[in-house]
Amino acid sequence: MDKIKTAGRPSLRPSTRRLIQLYSALLHNAHLKGFLEGEIYRGGAKYACVPGLNCYSCPGAVGACPLGALQNALAASGHRAGWYVLGILLLFGVTLGRTICGWLCPFGLLQELLHKIPTYKLKKSRVTRALSWLKYAVLALFVAAIPLWSGLSRGLPLPAFCQYLCPAGSFEGAVALLSHPQNSFLFGMLGPLFTRKFLILLGIGLACVFCYRSFCRFLCPLGAIYGLFNRFCLLGVRVDEARCSGCGACVRGCGMDVRQVGDQECIHCAKCLTLCPEKAISLRAGKAVLKAPAAALSTEAQARRRKTGRIAWALALAVLCFALLWFNVLDPAVLPAG
Amino acid sequence: MKKKLFLILQSVLCLALALGLAAGTLGIYREGSARQAADPLSRIYTPEAVAAALRPVLPLLLIVLLLSALGLVLGIRDENAETPGKRGACPGHPRAVPRWLRPALLVLALALIAAGVFNGSARDVFGKAVKICTECVGLG
Known part of the structure; x- marks a missing residue:
């Protein structure tokens, strides 16, 4: 085929x-x-x-x-x-x-x-x-x-x-x-x-x-x-054990050589979020959910996340613009000698 | 069938490109070493030799890039590689780590960084980073 x-x-x-x-x-x-x-x-x-x-x-x-x-x-x-x-x-x-x-x-x-x-x-x-x-x-x-x-x-x-x-x-x-x-x-x-x-x-x-x-x-x-x-880093994909059925779809669909989501081979790319039929996987920073299957979040939570995302991107772009300006123009180390 | 041929063609072209670059590099090294054996002051690698080695390979590189762009736009990919394997049920979940471990390691990390600033190892990092380590990048 x-x-x-x-x-x-x-x-x-x-x-x-x-x-x-x-x-x-x-x-x-x-x-x-x-x-x-x-x-x-x-x-x-x-x-x-x-x-x-x-x-x-x-x-x-x-x-x-x-x-x-x-x-x-x-x-x-x-x-x-x-x-x-x-x-x-x-x-x-x-x-x-x-x-x-x-x-x-x-x-x-x-x-x-x-x-x-x-x-x-x-x-x-x-x-x-x-x-x-x-x-x-x-x-x-x-x-x-x-x-x-x-x-x-x-x-x-x-x-x-x-x-x-x-x-x-x-x-x-x-x-x-x-x-x-x-x-x-x-x-x-x-x-x-x-x-x-x-x-x-x-x-x-x-x-x-x-x-x-x-x-x-x-x-x-x-x-x-x-x-x-x-296994204990602050930011990474986490499995809700109460929802997990143990089907292994996350492991089979992962591009890395993981045995479990979040083990030493996992790069937390969050691909498994979409693969899990039970919506048991999310990307977390401590207790805060950064990314979860849409169905796992309420409409208000999704709207709040979108707003937070826009603010985060605006801040990130500001940081990048400042970095480009600093490392190419403003930093005394990059100014021409004399 | 056409898509299968496309993937085969791209695979062969990528292999050919890598082999071409490798052969070019080895060719420059061999000729340069022979030249240096006769005249110790001559260089093994010269910009002219590198340009000459790249010339036959560049059209191949362009073809690979163009075909890659075409393949991406048309969505041609090896779906077999994306199909999850049959083996691999979840072997269970890891034991929870003690709650104090992460904050303790964070404090330790900050303490080590502070100790490093005071004992001068931060300065060592800076000292190495602002110099081009020619051996480290393979320049020799």
């Missing part, structure tokens, strides 16, 4: 989640001037870590990458305990968990856009479920063990994940910097390291076309860290 669908075309209008992802990607990389000048941002905002995977060598990046910061902190743990980055990761984990992956991470957005390319797709299976444990090995080895060993035994920082694996660094950092004519001198540095990392980037990009969020599911150590907090 030909399961290639053409009738019932999906709407081309971006969903709220897509809009938030685009917004977040822009906010993560608000230093647009950097792309025009081929220079990274060096202002005070880089004291702060952004929640998603976003290389701090990207010309647009306005914050530090939490994973890069963690590796450097571990490598320097012989001199100074990296409390700051541990605190930041704990804060992100407890408040947002893997909601960051599903709604805020720029690299997650990139993977989803690649997956939009209409090709045959690989479905999740026992193999993908088993592969999802690989990211914990990547976390343990490349993010923790190697930087720690290098820092403590050799006194040299070695952010192994950044150096050997990270596709965000290759794409947002290397390719973005090399694309600018001012940085043509960087070509002199390219060698086997760049070749290896670029091939890894290609492989991951190709995998994302055929397999939903391949990097996120199988390799991302940041997702592995946030996943540890998924």
Whole structure:
């Protein structure tokens, strides 16, 4: 039976989640001037870590990458305990968990856009479920063990994940910097390291076309860290156990390798909200319901939510406009010298 | 049938594009390494070599992008991948975590951040973030 669908075309209008992802990607990389000048941002905002995977060598990046910061902190743990980055990761984990992956991470957005390319797709299976444990090995080895060993035994920082694996660094950092004519001198540095990392980037990009969020599911150590907090993070999808019939429609329809809604693989994308026949799933921030099936809410509640949504979007746009203005015009760090 | 062919074509084109880029990269590296072996001052990668490697691949990239746009507008997609699998009943719900855990971890997070500001690890984060780590992004 030909399961290639053409009738019932999906709407081309971006969903709220897509809009938030685009917004977040822009906010993560608000230093647009950097792309025009081929220079990274060096202002005070880089004291702060952004929640998603976003290389701090990207010309647009306005914050530090939490994973890069963690590796450097571990490598320097012989001199100074990296409390700051541990605190930041704990804060992100407890408040947002893997909601960051599903709604805020720029690299997650990139993977989803690649997956939009209409090709045959690989479905999740026992193999993908088993592969999802690989990211914990990547976390343990490349993010923790190697930087720690290098820092403590050799006194040299070695952010192994950044150096050997990270596709965000290759794409947002290397390719973005090399694309600018001012940085043509960087070509002199390219060698086997760049070749290896670029091939890894290609492989991951190709995998994302055929397999939903391949990097996120199988390799991302940041997702592995946030996943540890998924069960008790403040913001995320929650199941009303009183309504749940245990049919498993949520698990079967999910693109990630979840065993239960809200487990360490769940990115809280809220796709399961529409799949649940009992309307038992909602996206919550603590006790407040952010998103629920329409039938689960009264007409007044829906109207109230729409109004709150409009106010939230207005505030968010104001923040984005200010960020673009600050990181490109007003910040003393971006003003021309002299 | 036409839609099936479309998906097959797109799949093959994406594979071909990735292979083309990979072959181009390896080609530049091989030739550049040979050149550098003869003349240690020469570069392995040059903008001209990269442009030459990209030239044959760019039309392929454009075709992939155009076909992707067409496929998205027409709603062509692999529905088989979107059909939920048969296996996977819900294995139950996780145990509730203690109510004090989240506030306690929040307080701990804020305390760690404050400790980091005072012990200078925040400064370390800033110090790394404002420099281009060429090894980290694979530049060498």
